[in-house]
Amino acid sequence: QQQVKQSPQSLIVQKGGISIINCAYENTAFDYFPWYQQFPGKGPALLIAIRPDVSEKKEGRFTISFNKSAKQFSLHIMDSQPGDSATYFCAASRKGGGATNKLIFGTGTLLAVQP
Amino acid sequence: NAGVMQNPRHLVRRRGQEARLRCSPMKGHSHVYWYRQLPEEGLKFMVYLQKENIIDESGMPKERFSAEFPKEGPSILRIQQVVRGDSAAYFCASSPFTTSGSYEQYFGPGTRLTVT
Numbered sequence: 460q461q462q463v464k465q466s467p468q469s470l471i472v473q474k475g476g477i478s479i480i481n482c483a484y485e486n487t488a489f490d491y492f493p494w495y496q497q498f499p500g501k502g503p504a505l506l507i508a509i510r511p512d513v514s515e516k517k518e519g520r521f522t523i524s525f526n527k528s529a530k531q532f533s534l535h536i537m538d539s540q541p542g543d544s545a546t547y548f549c550a551a552s553r554k555g556g557g558a559t560n561k562l563i564f565g566t567g568t569l570l571a572v573q574p
Numbered sequence: 575n576a577g578v579m580q581n582p583r584h585l586v587r588r589r590g591q592e593a594r595l596r597c598s599p600m601k602g603h604s605h606v607y608w609y610r611q612l613p614e615e616g617l618k619f620m621v622y623l624q625k626e627n628i629i630d631e632s633g634m635p636k637e638r639f640s641a642e643f644p645k646e647g648p649s650i651l652r653i654q655q656v657v658r659g660d661s662a663a664y665f666c667a668s669s670p671f672t673t674s675g676s677y678e679q680y681f682g683p684g685t686r687l688t689v690t
Binding site for chain 2: 465491493495501503504505508559561563565566
């Protein structure tokens with residue numbers, strides 16, 4: 460019940476295309492859903508995050524879509540660029556009710572944007 | 575505004591030695607989380623600390639691992655008698671404390687531990 464399932468494991472997109480990464484969770488108590496971007500040899504960088512009271516959040520070329528009833532959320536990268544090539548992790552956490560906000564991560568998606 | 579700092583960035587230890595990993599949170603942040611990333615895997619939660627308190631250590635192995643966050647100085651993750659299976663990247667993340675309940679965690683660059 461603590462798992463977050465992420466797909467696909469890897470993704471190849473042409474420059475200018477849309478990259479879509481999906482995540483699903485089981486624990487309905489989760490109340491925070493961030494996405495992180497990680498380049499080789501670096502730490503994860505917070506990209507964008509959403510709370511379950513909204514269905515979509517957009518920041519620049521990055522959009523999170525959230526479907527509470529399906530317990531799924533996804534990251535869309537519009538106009539994908541070679542510089543977006545990295546590993547992307549979804550995560551979920553719970554802070555209310557005495558929980559500690561520890562992040563439960565998906566297994567990651569390796570994105571390659573071809574020029 | 576400095577980010578989360580971790581040192582050393584790379585650490586090589588022989589089996590049986592001790593490893594000490596340090597994390598200085600972002601200025602103004604009083605919450606620290608440690609995560610471990612095994613090769614080709616995602617990040618796994620280990621422990622959550624506030625100043626002078628361990629709040630949640632549910633992800634810590636029962637033996638050889640310990641963590642602290644003293645009143646002064648960095649948070650330290652200590653691994654005693656390291657084994658090859660401890661080879662991984664160890665990341666800390668810091669989070670601010672706000673009355674509204676801030677959720678964001680900001681990660682450091684990590685310490686890559688290699689056990690030979």
